Amino acid sequence: GDSVTQTEGLVTLTEGLPVMLNCTYQSTYxxxxxxxxxxxxxxxxxxLKSFTDNKRPEHQGFHxxxxxxxxxxxLQKSSAQLSDSALYYCALRNTGNYKYVFGAGxxxxxxx
Amino acid sequence: xxxxxxxPKFLIGQEGQKLTLKCQQNFNHDTMYWYRQDSGKGLRLIxxxxxENDLQKGDLSEGYDASREKKSSFSxxxxxxxxxxxxxxxxxxxxxxxYAEQFFGPGTRLTVL
Numbered sequence: 001g002d003s004v005t006q007t008e009g010l011v012t013l014t015e016g017l018p019v020m021l022n023c024t025y026q027s028t029y030x031x032x033x034x035x036x037x038x039x040x041x042x043x044x045x046x047x048l049k050s051f052t053d054n055k056r057p058e059h060q061g062f063h064x065x066x067x068x069x070x071x072x073x074x075l076q077k078s079s080a081q082l083s084d085s086a087l088y089y090c091a092l093r094n095t096g097n098y099k100y101v102f103g104a105g106x107x108x109x110x111x112x
Numbered sequence: 113x114x115x116x117x118x119x120p121k122f123l124i125g126q127e128g129q130k131l132t133l134k135c136q137q138n139f140n141h142d143t144m145y146w147y148r149q150d151s152g153k154g155l156r157l158i159x160x161x162x163x164e165n166d167l168q169k170g171d172l173s174e175g176y177d178a179s180r181e182k183k184s185s186f187s188x189x190x191x192x193x194x195x196x197x198x199x200x201x202x203x204x205x206x207x208x209x210x211y212a213e214q215f216f217g218p219g220t221r222l223t224v225l
Contacts, residue, residue, distance in 0.1 A: 104152060105152075
């Protein structure tokens with residue numbers, strides 16, 4: 001079956017340093033990939049998702065590139081901000097499948 | 113835009129009790145979902161519903177029932193609450209298209225005494 005792996009449970013960074021959160025997946029087909037962000041005491045919300053053409057999605061300074069050859073969709077940002085502290089989920093969905101498959105989540109903690 | 117409402121926000125129950133969580137959405141989405149969120153375990157799918165009166169089991173359906181009597185609402189029942197069970201239950205909805213994002217409600221936090 002489909003699966004999503006987020007290897008880091010907690011990432012702690014100093015403000016201003018680059019962010020990279022890992023996401024790899026296993027799927028028989030070519031899925032769509034999503035990143036969701038959940039701030040403390042809030043609902044998860046979409047941060048960005050992969051495109052059908054090879055454009056790189058970007059939002060709020062974050063970007064991710066879908067690499068089908070390595071089955072990865074890592075989340076990156078050039079400079080971390082304190083407000084980026086949150087829980088980040090990577091997820092996939094396959095064509096014709098109503099289910100989304102989520103990774104375990106990575107908690108990003110940005111310190112001053 | 114739309115919104116997903118979950119009631120109650122906090123739910124405290126006794127061991128063995130049957131507890132019901134409710135979810136309403138006004139996006140007019142066909143598909144709705146219930147997830148359980150535990151620290152370090154991600155979002156685990158309990159039930160989902162493709163359309164009104166449809167129910168599909170997720171990976172964690174044992175111990176739960178669900179009901180989708182209207183397109184806009186989706187209820188989840190914990191059939192027999194387990195002592196020391198503590199989790200957040202998230203409701204979500206989406207359009208049927210593969211690249212559609214899910215929209216989440218604020219969650220119901222369950223504590224079983």
